[in-house]
Amino acid sequence: MSDTTHDGALATSKPPSEDAGLTPAELARKYGLSVSGARPSLGGYVRELWGRRHFIMAFSRAKLVAQYSEAKLGQIWQVATPLLNALVYYLIFGLILNAGRGMPKGAYIPFLVIGIFVFSFTQSSLMAGVRAIPGNLGLVRALHFPRASLPISFSLQQLGQLLYSMIVVLVIVIAFGNYPRLSWLLVIPTLALQFVFNTGLALIFGRMGSKTPDLAQLMPFITRTWMYASGVMFSIGEMLKGKPHWIADVLQWNPAAIYMDLVRFSLIDSYGPHHLPPHVWAFAVGWAVVIGAGGFVYFWKAEERYGRG
Amino acid sequence: MAENNGGGVPTVIADDVHIVYRVNTGSAGKGSATAALSKIMRKGKGDSPGVRRVHAVRGVSFTAYRGEAIGLIGSNGSGKSTLLRAIAGLLPCESGRVYTDGQPSLLGVNAALMNDLTGERNVVLGGLAMGMTREQIQERYEDIVDFSGINEKGDFISLPMRTYSSGMAARLRFSIAAAKDHDVLMIDEALATGDRKFQVRSEARIRELREKAGTVFLVSHNNKSIRDTCDRVLWLEKGELLMDGPTEEVVSAYEKATSH
Incomplete structure (x- = not known):
């Protein structure tokens, strides 16, 4: 305490300085101070994140x-949890609605289970992205770290969740007579691309959700529509038989359907390449790159505004 | 007002800082959902309905110098904590600027940790969030746990934080936050946490941090701890800077104003 008063006495006895006439901005420049909470450059931001x-x-x-x-x-x-989920959908779509018609017997359950898990990977990353900032305001307002850490770690969390679900998937796939073969390895690049796509999506909705938390109320309806349009529990090609071909192509080119179909194609023997839309890998990579990079830049652009209540 | 420290090296410069919170109130003022809806229909542009603006800090300017310990006083809701967050770069300014030397750190007892995780995991997570490396955390882990005194009553550090009493949780949060050395350090009511024993320990730790830090800001309602630790005081009222000067002068004026 004695040291405190000493400091104070020292401070008041200092001579008037040559800085007296400077404006705050000039003073800041003279001593190399930087604006607090300013947004770093894109490269600097990536380094901070790393x-x-x-x-x-x-x-x-x-x-x-x-x-x-x-x-x-x-x-x-x-x-x-994923297992019970799959069971519910099987009861309704497999047994009651018979949505698996046109598919070989035994292919439908793996088809359905893969669809549900792969889609909910994207869906829950999206939902977590919307809540990333509003749900962690305490953290955002207390500590300084690149805000993109939050949506990114939420999509990583969903990736972890998906890996648990994949255990269930592999058991079911084998139980229905599809044995490990080389094409199973395609699951890895597919899910990696989907993860990049999901992260971009989480970043985009992370920024939107931080401005409009109401999105969290709206999202379930949007994702449900998306789910039904992506052929999670039925084959798009079979359902649209007789309609112009381009409708099915367009629906199958949507990112959720692309990643789902690629995983199905890799794991299910009877789900051959004729179930895939044209240029499927180009679209898988394209969606990941465009949404991943675009989402990152879009999120970074508002970096300095995320703390605002 | 404060013309002390003329020749020092500035570490924090606040230049006419204004901070506005936008609060979503759910509905615009009084009334039911239909009333809110009709208001949305009627209003066109401007601030959207259901949003209220709270002007928390109004045009505060000051310059802080290396080696100073600055207290912030004022009644509840006068904008003290908000101002600290703006200095830390955690809350964007509506207008005006804050210039700082390096990255100021806010040492709050409110920093959100995860209640569902064990104290152990929270120590690691909190340290990483503050930008410490894994090695640094490992090195200080024992110190953090010992300092918090969580394990004095059994092995609580391996239990989820939701099982802690509020005092224990606050102590752990403070211990985590105080584990790092800071250039510009801001402390928000930290002295008021925990029991008497812990308060003494945390005051000592803050004094230690102060010696290492360039500049210290302290928000407190306890005039005694302000007098003990600070040599300069800013008095905020309704978001405006009412007084800025040596501790004794400002605190006495504040006490006089609040005593009747």
């Missing part, structure tokens, strides 16, 4: 673990 990669990983892993920490069965729900 510097926080451990935080991003730890945050997504923490979220994944925290999800079921109150349940008695704990982490078993990571696998049980």
